[in-house]
Amino acid sequence: MKRLHILLFPLLLxxxxxxxxxxxxxxxxxxxxxxxxxxxxxxxxPFDVQQKVEATxxxxxxxxxxxxxxxxxxxxxxxxTPFGQKLLQVAYDNRAASAATLPDRRISPALLIALLQIAxxxxxxxxxxxxxxxxxxxxxxxxxxxNRGEAxxxxxxxxxxxxxxxxxxxVPAADLELxxxxxxxLDTIAADGKES
Amino acid sequence: MRRLILSLLLLAAAPLHAAPADxxxxxxxxxxxxxHAVVRxxxxxxxxxxxxxxxxxxxxxxxxxxxxxxxxxxxxxYRITYVLGEERIVEIAADGTRRERxxxxxxxxxxxxxxxxxxxxANTAALGETFTVVVRGDSGKWEIxxxxxxxxxxxxxxxxxxxxxxxxESIRIDENGGAGEAGQQGSKDSTxxxxxxxxxxxxxxxxxxxxxxxxxxxx
Numbered sequence: 239m240k241r242l243h244i245l246l247f248p249l250l251l252x253x254x255x256x257x258x259x260x261x262x263x264x265x266x267x268x269x270x271x272x273x274x275x276x277x278x279x280x281x282x283x284p285f286d287v288q289q290k291v292e293a294t295x296x297x298x299x300x301x302x303x304x305x306x307x308x309x310x311x312x313x314x315x316x317x318x319t320p321f322g323q324k325l326l327q328v329a330y331d332n333r334a335a336s337a338a339t340l341p342d343r344r345i346s347p348a349l350l351i352a353l354l355q356i357a358x359x360x361x362x363x364x365x366x367x368x369x370x371x372x373x374x375x376x377x378x379x380x381x382x383x384x385n386r387g388e389a390x391x392x393x394x395x396x397x398x399x400x401x402x403x404x405x406x407x408x409v410p411a412a413d414l415e416l417x418x419x420x421x422x423x424l425d426t427i428a429a430d431g432k433e434s
Numbered sequence: 435m436r437r438l439i440l441s442l443l444l445l446a447a448a449p450l451h452a453a454p455a456d457x458x459x460x461x462x463x464x465x466x467x468x469x470h471a472v473v474r475x476x477x478x479x480x481x482x483x484x485x486x487x488x489x490x491x492x493x494x495x496x497x498x499x500x501x502x503x504x505x506x507x508x509x510x511x512y513r514i515t516y517v518l519g520e521e522r523i524v525e526i527a528a529d530g531t532r533r534e535r536x537x538x539x540x541x542x543x544x545x546x547x548x549x550x551x552x553x554x555x556a557n558t559a560a561l562g563e564t565f566t567v568v569v570r571g572d573s574g575k576w577e578i579x580x581x582x583x584x585x586x587x588x589x590x591x592x593x594x595x596x597x598x599x600x601x602x603e604s605i606r607i608d609e610n611g612g613a614g615e616a617g618q619q620g621s622k623d624s625t626x627x628x629x630x631x632x633x634x635x636x637x638x639x640x641x642x643x644x645x646x647x648x649x650x651x652x653x
Contacts, residue, residue, distance in 0.1 A: 286488055290512050301514070307486055314485050320508055321516075322481040322490055322625055329485065338485065421511035 264335055265369070266349040268383070269411050270390035272372035274352040274364075278332050281363035284309040287401040291317070292417040303421070306354065306401065315354060326350070356383060357393050357407060358400045456569040459576065466573050466600065472642075473498045473601055475632040477506075483623045496629070499638050502646040517645055526645065565594070575599045592622070601632040 264276035286307040293300050302325060305316045312331040316339075318324050327339040328347035335348040356364055361376045368374060368383070372390075375382045383391040390411060397403035397420075407416040474497050482489040497505040503519035513528040525533045565580035580594040592608035605627045638646060 286486075288488075288490065288511060303490060303511075305483075305486055305488070305490060307488070316483060316486060318481070318490055320492065320514055321506075322479060322492070324483070324623070327483075327485060419512075 264330065264333070264348055264351075266346055266352040268349075268352070268372070268390065269409060270385045270388070272385055272390075273369045274356060274372070275367045275369065276330055276335065276348060276351055277355055277359060277363045277367045279308050279313050279330070280310050280332075281359050282308060282400060285401055288421045289401070290419045290421055294415045294417075296413045304418075308358075313351065313354070315350060353407075356391060357381075357405060358402075456567055459569045459572065460567065460578070462573040463569075463576050463578070463598075467598075467602065468500075470498075470601070470634040471500050472635040472638055473632055474635065475601065475629040478628045478630075479625065481623065481625045497638060497642050499642070499646065502638060502643075505642060505645055515645065519646070524645075598629075601629065601634075603629050603632070605629075 265273045266276075267273045286305070289304045289306070291302050291304050293302070301320070303318045303320060305314075305318070307314045312329060314329045315327070316324060317326040324339050326337070326341060326345075328335060328337045328350045330336075330348075330351045335346075335351050337343075337345075337347040340347070352367075355367065359367075361374060361381070364381075365374050371386050373384045375384055375389075379395045381393040381395070382389045390409065392408045392410075394406045395402050396405070401420055403420055405416070405418040407418065408414070474495065476493070477496050478491065478493045480489045480491045492508050492510065494507045494509040495505075496507065499505075503517065506516040506518060508514050508516075515526040517524040517526070521536070523535050525535070527533075566583055568579040568581075570577045570579075576599070577595070577597040580596075582588040582591050582593070588610060590610055592610045593606075595604075595606040595608075596602060597604045607625045609623045609625075
């Protein structure tokens with residue numbers, strides 16, 4: 239667990255965490271320059287998904303389960319160990335990004351939401367959120383965020399539409415790769431309180 | 435969650451704080467559970483988070499060996515096995531890749547392992563005086579409610595609820611909305627673990643011993 243925290247913290251700082259607290263302006267600086275301003279969640283049809291995320295950062299690999307829900311009210315993102323220990327929990331209510339759980343409070347919740355939107359939101363919405371000099375290039379199952387022509391984020395998709403069967407996200411400047419596989423979520427067991 | 439588990443572990447080895455009748459029943463329940471050297475069961479774990487509509491549900495099998503530790507074999511939503519021992523944690527991926535970690539490398543996971551071992555073994559001595567204990571039923575069918583006495587712990591933990599008969603059958607952990615690790619507001623999440631088809635054995639089988647392989651057991 240600590241190891242996963244140790245992995246997540248520099249990883250997110252390397253990605254460009256800005257250190258603002260709850261209620262921050264919904265824009266996040268990205269590694270390699272430029273920023274992304276969060277877009278309305280109405281840009282995408284409502285969805286909820288559980289995904290297995292394998293993060294390789296500077297040669298070290300860790301796995302977590304991500305749960306993402308997005309609807310007209312906003313989006314929620316929770317990262318857990320397979321045991322169910324919560325590693326991070328962030329939310330965006332279409333006005334501000336906030337965090338209930340983070341490995342370190344210096345990590346920007348807006349950055350985490352920005353990465354999700356860059357990966358999952360329609361191209362036009364992502365373009366609307368990118369600030370100069372960043373541009374978006376999309377071609378045959380691959381999306382790239384370019385800074386003056388140089389790719390700073392690359393995303394390869396498996397599947398036709400969000401949340402996709404799988405994604406591979408590479409952030410070369412941070413020596414980071416995320417291999418993401420959408421899971422078939424199980425039905426809940428009855429949460430009926432104490433056993434009788 | 436990490437602080438919650440840490441708080442739970444602070445309770446280890448403290449004397450039980452229950453009414454005399456409850457203490458007698460608890461002692462009988464503890465003795466009954468402790469007689470099993472090895473218990474195998476299927477589990478369903480459901481973590482319901484206040485922030486999300488859908489819970490995280492995992493299913494699989496567990497083997498609790500008093501000598502070796504816990505094999506926690508998640509089968510769905512994806513296969514991964516954890517061997518939770520006294521000295522180390524081993525993570526075994528679906529492709530058989532084995533990654534071993536000392537407890538100091540993964541203290542959070544180690545804490546989970548200790549709590550699991552205490553709860554699955556109904557280690558009443560390790561469920562400490564910080565809880566008020568309410569016991570219902572008898573050693574054939576019982577329920578134990580553990581409520582934190584200390585305000586500090588109650589910030590994070592609303593209650594622990596165990597039930598069972600010959601074996602532990604259900605564990606529920608209700609969290610409270612205390613401050614998170616980095617000062618953020620916590621949330622009222624709840625984790626429920628159901629255990630089914632439990633069977634006891636004298637010792638782990640060959641496959642289980644192989645999985646326990648890299649983990650030192652108690653002599």
